[in-house]
Amino acid sequence: MNEEMIRRAAAILEREFGQDWQGIAQELGTENLRRRKPPPAGAFGKELTSFMAFPERGNGGDSQWRGNCSPEVVSSILRYVLDAKRYYGKDTSQFTLLDPMSGSGTSKAAADRSGVRSILYDLNPAPAHGKGGWNALKDDVEDSADLVFFHESACALISPYHNIIQYSGNMWGKPHPDDLSRCEDYNDFLEKLNLCIRKLYMALRKDGRLAVLVGDIRMQGRFYSIQNDMMRMGDFESFLVKGQFNCVSDRRRYQKPFIPIVTEYLLLLHKKDALLVPFHFAKDSTFSVADTDLTALTWHHLIRMTLESAGGRMALADLYVRLQKHPKANFR
Numbered sequence: 001m002n003e004e005m006i007r008r009a010a011a012i013l014e015r016e017f018g019q020d021w022q023g024i025a026q027e028l029g030t031e032n033l034r035r036r037k038p039p040p041a042g043a044f045g046k047e048l049t050s051f052m053a054f055p056e057r058g059n060g061g062d063s064q065w066r067g068n069c070s071p072e073v074v075s076s077i078l079r080y081v082l083d084a085k086r087y088y089g090k091d092t093s094q095f096t097l098l099d100p101m102s103g104s105g106t107s108k109a110a111a112d113r114s115g116v117r118s119i120l121y122d123l124n125p126a127p128a129h130g131k132g133g134w135n136a137l138k139d140d141v142e143d144s145a146d147l148v149f150f151h152e153s154a155c156a157l158i159s160p161y162h163n164i165i166q167y168s169g170n171m172w173g174k175p176h177p178d179d180l181s182r183c184e185d186y187n188d189f190l191e192k193l194n195l196c197i198r199k200l201y202m203a204l205r206k207d208g209r210l211a212v213l214v215g216d217i218r219m220q221g222r223f224y225s226i227q228n229d230m231m232r233m234g235d236f237e238s239f240l241v242k243g244q245f246n247c248v249s250d251r252r253r254y255q256k257p258f259i260p261i262v263t264e265y266l267l268l269l270h271k272k273d274a275l276l277v278p279f280h281f282a283k284d285s286t287f288s289v290a291d292t293d294l295t296a297l298t299w300h301h302l303i304r305m306t307l308e309s310a311g312g313r314m315a316l317a318d319l320y321v322r323l324q325k326h327p328k329a330n331f332r
Helices: 003-034 071-087 106-114 186-202 299-309 316-324
Strands: 096-099 117-120 145-151 204-219 222-225 235-243 263-271
Touching (some): 071 106, 071 145, 071 204, 071 263, 106 117, 299 316
Parallel strands (some): 096 145, 145 204
Antiparallel strands (some): 204 222, 204 263, 235 263
């Protein structure tokens, strides 16, 4: 398919459907990725895959709330967890969804549609629904749940965009000292984020799931992958990629070459045991090839990197002296 065919198809859709044509095209273009239809043999299809895309946001919550997610995201995960429990014969009559950063009430709308109980917290003292003034860094999670949906941009406390979207003092009220969108730096943010993950995981009931929706960020030319750096607890059940549509950044013009971020990630963590907790967290460190011996390091690459570090020019005697100090050296 060439560009001319794509332009013709876009023109036909626009004439036929007006301003809605692009959303229709996005729905059609992502359908085979986000949904697996039943094959001819009649086996079950899958309405949830490892790729999520909701060009049409759906009903629930407030679309004007910066950083809010589609209620279809919550509904999809909620239906999956309910189906999993029913498949294994678990009782769902008291199923509870907890959203600790409820924002405009998106999770409540999803829970109501599925006929399950929802518990909502928010740092905002006057949220649209649920308990306001709840501080995830200092307050206890007083309730337990079968599913905790943790979208860090859903309210002021956490933002997957770190300090790109500031909530307290902007979206509501005055600046709050425990608003993670106002952290000092990325490491401060990550430490507080991991504290929240630990507390929320402990609030899960046995066989519960913690769904964490985060995005990547780029600050001052550096790329940060929150999903890669954050702590994981329990069994890592699935990793879903979510496409983003109609972002504020779509309207900006950029001169510097970089790769725009158009995805978020949903990590689904499963609590199989009441007391035993598998966990994982990333740790950054740095080593110098100049004084470290590695199995993967050959003399060819060591010499090339040494010359590169000197700007490409170095006297043979100087190169010999520098390499002689390397643990790999065995000169006689």
